[in-house]
Amino acid sequence: MSQVPENAPQHCPGTDSEAAGKAEACAGCPNQAVCSTLTHEPDPAIAEIQKKLSRVKHKILVLSGKGGVGKSTFTAHLAHALAADENLQIGVLDVDICGPSLPRIMGTEGETVHQSGSGWSPVYVRDNLAMMSIGFLLGSLDDAVIWRGAKKSGMIKQFLRDVDWDKLDYLVIDTPPGTSDEHLSLVQYLSGAGIDGAIVVTTPQEVALCDVRKEISFCRKTSVPVIGIVENMGDFVCPKCHKTSTIFPPTSGGAIKMAENLGERFLGTLPLDPRIAKCCDEGKSFIDEIPDSPAVAAFKSIVEKIVDYCRDVVKNKEVETGEASMDVS
Amino acid sequence: MNHLSAVKHVIIVLSGKGGVGKSTIAVQIALGLHAAGKKVGLLDVDLCGPSIPKMFNLEGRDIHQCPEGWLPVYVDKEQRIGVMSIGFLLEDLNDAVVWRGPKKNAMIKQFLSDVYWQDLDYLIIDTPPGTSDEHITVMEALRAYNPDGAILVTTPQAVAVGDVRRELTFCHKTGIPVVGIVENMSGYVCPHCSECTNIFSKGGGRALAQQNNVPFLGSIPIDRHLTLSVDTGKNFLESNPGSPALTAIDHMVKKLMAIDKDLP
Numbered sequence: 001m002s003q004v005p006e007n008a009p010q011h012c013p014g015t016d017s018e019a020a021g022k023a024e025a026c027a028g029c030p031n032q033a034v035c036s037t038l039t040h041e042p043d044p045a046i047a048e049i050q051k052k053l054s055r056v057k058h059k060i061l062v063l064s065g066k067g068g069v070g071k072s073t074f075t076a077h078l079a080h081a082l083a084a085d086e087n088l089q090i091g092v093l094d095v096d097i098c099g100p101s102l103p104r105i106m107g108t109e110g111e112t113v114h115q116s117g118s119g120w121s122p123v124y125v126r127d128n129l130a131m132m133s134i135g136f137l138l139g140s141l142d143d144a145v146i147w148r149g150a151k152k153s154g155m156i157k158q159f160l161r162d163v164d165w166d167k168l169d170y171l172v173i174d175t176p177p178g179t180s181d182e183h184l185s186l187v188q189y190l191s192g193a194g195i196d197g198a199i200v201v202t203t204p205q206e207v208a209l210c211d212v213r214k215e216i217s218f219c220r221k222t223s224v225p226v227i228g229i230v231e232n233m234g235d236f237v238c239p240k241c242h243k244t245s246t247i248f249p250p251t252s253g254g255a256i257k258m259a260e261n262l263g264e265r266f267l268g269t270l271p272l273d274p275r276i277a278k279c280c281d282e283g284k285s286f287i288d289e290i291p292d293s294p295a296v297a298a299f300k301s302i303v304e305k306i307v308d309y310c311r312d313v314v315k316n317k318e319v320e321t322g323e324a325s326m327d328v329s
Numbered sequence: 330m331n332h333l334s335a336v337k338h339v340i341i342v343l344s345g346k347g348g349v350g351k352s353t354i355a356v357q358i359a360l361g362l363h364a365a366g367k368k369v370g371l372l373d374v375d376l377c378g379p380s381i382p383k384m385f386n387l388e389g390r391d392i393h394q395c396p397e398g399w400l401p402v403y404v405d406k407e408q409r410i411g412v413m414s415i416g417f418l419l420e421d422l423n424d425a426v427v428w429r430g431p432k433k434n435a436m437i438k439q440f441l442s443d444v445y446w447q448d449l450d451y452l453i454i455d456t457p458p459g460t461s462d463e464h465i466t467v468m469e470a471l472r473a474y475n476p477d478g479a480i481l482v483t484t485p486q487a488v489a490v491g492d493v494r495r496e497l498t499f500c501h502k503t504g505i506p507v508v509g510i511v512e513n514m515s516g517y518v519c520p521h522c523s524e525c526t527n528i529f530s531k532g533g534g535r536a537l538a539q540q541n542n543v544p545f546l547g548s549i550p551i552d553r554h555l556t557l558s559v560d561t562g563k564n565f566l567e568s569n570p571g572s573p574a575l576t577a578i579d580h581m582v583k584k585l586m587a588i589d590k591d592l593p
Contacts, residue, residue: 065378065425067347067458068489098459099345099492141491144345144460144498149430152461177347177458178377179425180433206560208348211378214425221427241522247553251560274528281487281530 005031043188049160050192052119056091056168058310059190061198061224065211067177069203070232070270072096073280075174076105078199080285081303083129088169091122093159094133095186096176097152098145103135107283111136119164132163149181156185160193170310177211179218187222196313197227199267199306202258204231204250209258216262227309228267230302231255236272237294247272268302270295332398333441336370336449339476340508340585341467343500345492347458349484350513352380353559354549355455358480360566361582363410367450370401373414374437374467375457376426382416386562392417398445413444430462437463441470458492460499468503478506480546480585484514485533493534497541509544510534511581517551518573546584549577 004014011025020026021036029035053059062075075092083090094102103109103123111123113136122130134145134155147155165171176182187195198219202212212229219226231254235244252258259266273295279286287296333339342355352375359369373381382388385404392413393400401411415426415436428436446452454471457463479500483493493510500507512534516525528551538545549555552574558565569575 067378068349068484069347072488098461099347099495101346101488101491104488104491142494142498144495144502146460146465146499146502148462148465179427180377181429181462184427184429203348205556207352207380207383210380210383210422213423214378217423218425218427221425236517236519236526236528238519238522238524239526240524241519243519243521245520245553247517247528247551247556249553249557249560251557272528274526277486277488277529 046192053193064201065215066208091168091171092131100135119162153185197225204254205248206252228265231269233272234269341479344482345496346489370452379416384559398443434466478508486529490533509546510538512548515548
């Protein structure tokens, strides 16, 4: 991807190109000195991250263009559901630097991170479920992280490179809303280690879908495979009369229609159950707390689809490389 | 030419959390002030997820250039509500704006300096979630214009209130006065049995306002007509008289206008 600035001279080779600053067209360009001194080698961190994450089997991103649709709730419960199998090791990484909500949702608020010889030790939610968030590095709950993009990217690099996850079966990465610094950095830094795919979370109304379409366009631009689309906050079931009603109306056909139009896979709808929000506030897993909720069954079926997808990714890789998996378990 | 100096009041709508209704509230405030006879501008600085054009049913409209700068897109014939958003500059609505901070900052600076708002009573600025580039840039640029302050939007549950607490700290650190806190999506009344369920808990916004000694501007109940209105770009204030959400919005707008008078 070569970048040509709008005000560049004619025949500009692009700021990322090998010839930047050296081409004939660069003579007299005010940016020439900057371009010619830039190194065009990839960031060494990419290789370091690849090495660090080489024992992480699956890397999944949870994305959404829109905020407040339930990315963190989904991430946390995907991790809980995967960790129900005691033989699996799960890691959760929160790269929402300005609004980290995972510590609250996973009931680890107030924990701190320890430094060891091999890096930062993550915080353990249970024996086989570890997590890392900037929330653990802040002194108080009121602390705001007022950082511009470059600084956020530096933090994300550190999270990917310096956290001592050890061996993991799944690393689930929760992201902030949007398509900006955090997302670009993640994709860039993980380009060596590889991403299995992204789960895109949305709510049914068109105002949310608008932004989610942009996120899918981002995934395509950056070649991140989309595992599928999850619709959260579907129909509301009244706890008193058990009748359903729609709070966020799918005026344009909802996520299922959008998935169909974009040719992406639709993973399922999660109903709006007020008890889920309560569980999140209390840092408990709604899968364990309210097993009777229709949301639990819907959630489990979505998780199954994700696990199947990840298994296929590994299989396809084996076919491609002609090698059997390194992992004997 | 300095277009912002002709604007009487500048109000920024903020929230650390996404999806709490910043844009919805910004639109309702604009409509409310308009209904009270004010001339209003609405600037959308959410570059990665602009929702304002959709909420006013202005998708697909273009921005026109005049000698003084960019002309906002007007919602009404009388040109009393003007809107500016990156949504008007995108060729395809599904296009992602994949920009890092510096490029976003340049765009926002251009929005703040080049839009020819003319003589506005109120300029409402809608922001993306967080406390990062967009917010720092807006605050830095606005400091010279003595803005009225920021309205913080939250939903009642602790997860959202946690992020809004950080936004309060942001306001203190950047020296922007807090006009007040609005709690959105407070309770939902079941259309079948009229039972009110607090889907996202209750009272978090009021408690936060009390703890931090800032005005509480009210709680807006969940109203499916409101979500429907913003999804289809209809004027909620005109089409749903008597709804409890409408009353709450009315109160909020009145408080806003009253608070402004007390400011130096």
